[in-house]
Ligand SMILES: Nc1ncnc2c1ncn2[C@@H]1O[C@H](COP(=O)(O)OP(=O)(O)OP(=O)(O)O)[C@@H](O)[C@H]1O
């Protein structure tokens with residue numbers, strides 16, 4: 058049989074079991090990226106741990122730029138709380154814009170249930186666990202079918218099914234009961250983590266915090282909300298939200314160069330095929346420094362650039378990227394996968410967008426002397442091609458930002474070569 062070289066795992070060539078540049082977050086439990094490859098943020102870890110350890114419950118908001126390490130940070134703290142007897146759901150809850158207040162509670166209960174299901178020793182009474190089970194196992198179809206779980210608290214007839222009975226008393230009361238029972242069993246408290254608040258509109262945030270004020274103040278629960286910079290500006294304009302926070306928001310900042318170096322080193326160590334083998338690093342120090350600078354320390358963008366370049370350029374033997382080879386490889390990928398479909402005008406707009414942290418259609422139109430309506434067309438093409446994304450909206454103004462990979466264009470190859478535009 059013919060062997061197909063394309064089916065070989067290239068990471069083996071570097072002496073590791075998996076991609077050491079993976080960009081998935083560190084998980085509370087399991088996952089291929091080990092908890093102990095987490096580096097830095099010691100002050101933040103201490104501060105959040107103290108909040109969680111203080112009895113009664115809390116609400117904390119954590120924010121920072123996209124891909125900076127927010128989810129991993131909270132998961133690392135939750136992991137250590139879990140190891141110390143606190144209850145927390147394993148998978149973070151991704152907040153959704155379409156949720157009504159009851160759905161947020163229901164999804165919170167669902168996250169709790171999914172985790173309890175995995176635990177051999179459940180910190181909850183059989184009776185309550187069965188109630189949860191009936192809500193999600195039998196009830197799943199009726200919930201998905203859109204049966205209203207809204208008008209809670211009404212009386213119900215004896216001919217109703219168990220799930221309908223369960224959903225017709227207050228979900229919030231049920232949540233209280235579950236938490237009380239879990240906390241009695243663990244003698245500790247419960248941590249709930251809502252991720253990516255920026256996916257929810259300002260209007261929806263306002264609505265949720267107006268309607269769930271009591272829910273978010275449930276005794277014995279530590280609520281953690283995560284969002285990017287957009288979510289932070291929403292927080293500031295929704296007093297109902299900011300006023301229930303127990304402490305000032307946590308700002309997650311860029312990791313230092315040394316920390317990034319250490320993260321990759323720890324991952325290589327952990328993913329090493331066997332103690333008897335060496336691992337081979339596919340880049341020079343100089344190359345890592347260049348990419349760190351270019352991506353302004355953003356860990357996700359650094360890992361992603363390295364992963365893409367190594368994956369693309371490796372065939373039958375390991376490669377070593379220096380700053381030239383890095384630039385050449387990434388620019389080739391960019392041209393081949395993204396830029397070649399763009400018209401010269403769209404490229405012109407893109408080369409302006411990439412110069413700014415964020416820019417509006419109006420500013421682009423003024424700078425490039427191109428009518429607003431044409432700018433909209435070019436921007437739409439660039440968005441469809443994955444070259445720009447909407448960073449935030451302010452009233453009618455849309456603020457665009459170039460995708461991080463567009464920055465690859467400004468990597469220098471020596472001797473100096475002409476850039477694609
Ligand atoms: N302090 C750290 N130590 C080790 N690895 C980290 C650290 N911070 C982040 N990472 C790694 O960087 C990548 C991005 O982190 P993460 O997904 O937590 O970022 P995020 O801010 O939640 O991103 P998003 O804005 O997309 O939600 C992940 O692969 C994660 O494992």
Ligand SMILES: [Mg+2]
Pocket residue numbers: 082127128129252253
């Ligand atoms: Mg995240």
